[in-house]
Amino acid sequence: MEKEIHQIPPRIVILVTPGMGHLIPVIEFAKRLISFYPDFLVTFFIPTDGSSVKAQKKVLNSLPKFITYMFLPQVNFDDLSDDVKAETRMCLTFSRSLSSLRVALKDIMGSSRVVALVVDSFGTDAFDVAKELDLPHYIFITSSAMWLAFLLELPKLDAIYSGEYKDMPEPLKLPGCVPLHGIDFVDPCQDRMNEAYKWLLHLSKRHSYADGILVNSSIDIEPGCLKVLQDGNPDTPPVYAVGPLIRTCDDANSEETDGSECLKWLDGQPLGSVLFVSFGSGGTLSNEQLTELAIGLEMSEQRFLWVVKSPSDTAANATYFSAHSVKDPFGFLPKGFLERTKGIGLVVSSWAPQIQILSHGSTGGFLMHCGWNSTLESIVHGVPLIGWPLYAEQKMNAVMLYDMKIALKPKFDVNGLVRREDIAQVVKTLMDGEEGMKVRNKIEELKCAAVAVLRENGSSTKSLCKVALKWKNHNYKYQ
Template structure:
């Protein structure tokens, strides 16, 4: 009997990327009828987090995982986190080669799937004559931009943020240069150089698996499939999202508190697994929540001038001590403040949750859509501004607060937007659109749904290779 087809998965360091590609691996195995096996080779910066380890312990026996030796940067390094993540993969290539050599002696290796920021690893796939795929955990709109960027790089001599007209990405809502992903905001920097290289590598892959579905991004997905652009095959297989991590930090407290609230009355406030605010912005957000008079559940992190400072590192400071004096006491009947983490999937699925003030990370966006929760868009870094434009201008499922001349969103503006979402007709209309997205997402995941059929065909192709 022929051995099962074996694929190797390479995520990039960072919790949000790991969880998405792990969920993809689980779904791929589920739809392969036992004819596929998966090995995850996980590059690491410093040491793996306890949460990452806990996730891997829940995997089925057909998915094996190995943390590769840690790559360390000195504390004094000025290398941006996004670049460190990619360099960690590049410096892990010798370990990946070694692992592939060992696997190939006893397995029928057929393909490698690498996260976008781990695409340097695909050189190892070519060396072993494996099919090479990129797993793209963000939106189809962002993928469209990434595939379009090499051409844009040749055509536009100036900084993109200085363009007077919006960029017309095939199939997408027009977007101004200032809202393009963070790595392309300075074309002279190292981050841009690395990001452009990743976008060029997309064109070299045998295909790209994107975590989206037709019901939420019909235009971009249709454009990605059109001939004439020279794009690789694109497989829309979303929504792929976590179903709950079993982490008990603050979990039971959050859910108990929500049980005592009126349906659709609570604004959930969280900036994802890595987002942070400055001290001034933290103060204004606190003021706005208090002024709104609306119920809130706020996941607070210690402030930082770097918007993604918690992306790889857990913070040791008690974040609650950075809140304005007396805030927790004054709002104890109005809201619940929890440090660093909450069970987001369960919170968004709770009937009391009526809105989500979010950084617009794609994982959080999909989790909101699949629970029909209206949004307040507050992007911080990466491609989040692009997602915010799509959610606000394109899908019209989010309100977006306006910043003042200092770049801060003031407390009164926060209060106004929250009230509009929870109490206004505008918020109810957004809720109806979100419910439509929820239904479309559920339909895509059914046995005959577009995303399930796409993933099954992908698995069939791997098994027969």
């Protein structure tokens, strides 16, 4: 009987946080797993909160037949106020989907050999369901190893420090990581009385319950942190560095355009001459900051390709739960800006084929929001950075990127704005300065290392194989 069970293809179920930024890396993980172990099956369970799923479906429908997906029934948020934090919304999406997750898991376990449940950092409440079903449960960290180290440390920090973290007199020294000042902690940690912080603390305490933790990073990108996580604390679950996992094309992400305008324009620009400017799928600037950025780019006299979105004066992640801005962003640009920069710059609305742009020979720099997906894409393609964090854990990422010397830091004023003169200066420095050349050389070194870890005998491939074999050998029990 046991022999017959092990002849059934092993399946893992991945519970995904809503949002393209979380979906993309786990999709790439699933594709890579199956490329090495074709007998595996992967099913995504995706909780829904009422946000548009059109972009997600386009990506999911393009996947190989061995990867399937299911949207869980939509949860009800009628009791939430309009100003609820994004982190609270994500956590509630998971917690209110547990009953439907239980039903879906039981159903799929009745017809196939499920060997593990893999969840996002925001989905660790699902461990309770996994334990009920005697199912091994893992976490997939879609951000950095430093983010994992921070989550593991947060319960201890909460117990010993009673004030607001932004007022901490000394930086937090996570083993193997660059010191972090409280003001650079993840957004929910800026107000410990907020519900979002309470959720983050609750979920962080559950990370130690995992049977293992996969991280979208590599030993070459975060050597000190990963060494400590993998070798240091006996209370930490096994940590598998399986990255950098990035999307290989943007074709399925485009809803209304194929991005050919951007690529044709880049084809006509000199080698390494263009600064790509984009703040990710969820990032938005204020009206004032949008104006400062536009004029700063113009003052720099450098070539640029800018993905512009309509501004928001209320939230830096205003477009996180939607694929595109509702209003035409061009109407918010300074008068005459498009005419004055015609030829030297190209401005596109809301979306551009980021992978193709970063891999294009004419792209010589990237002004970005320090989201982890974009960071890894930049490293893999060897594009030097200007790190301009907006929300979530992006300030933490930025501190690390500055310390690694693969990103320049813009000058923020007391109001958190980057003024036009400082924008012009940091752009000139990256694209045509001595310091920019040092950044370019450093990220080129990292690019070579990032390619090596994903080869057949690379460290990240070995980590993937290690956890995959563990799953394959799981002593499965029929439900």
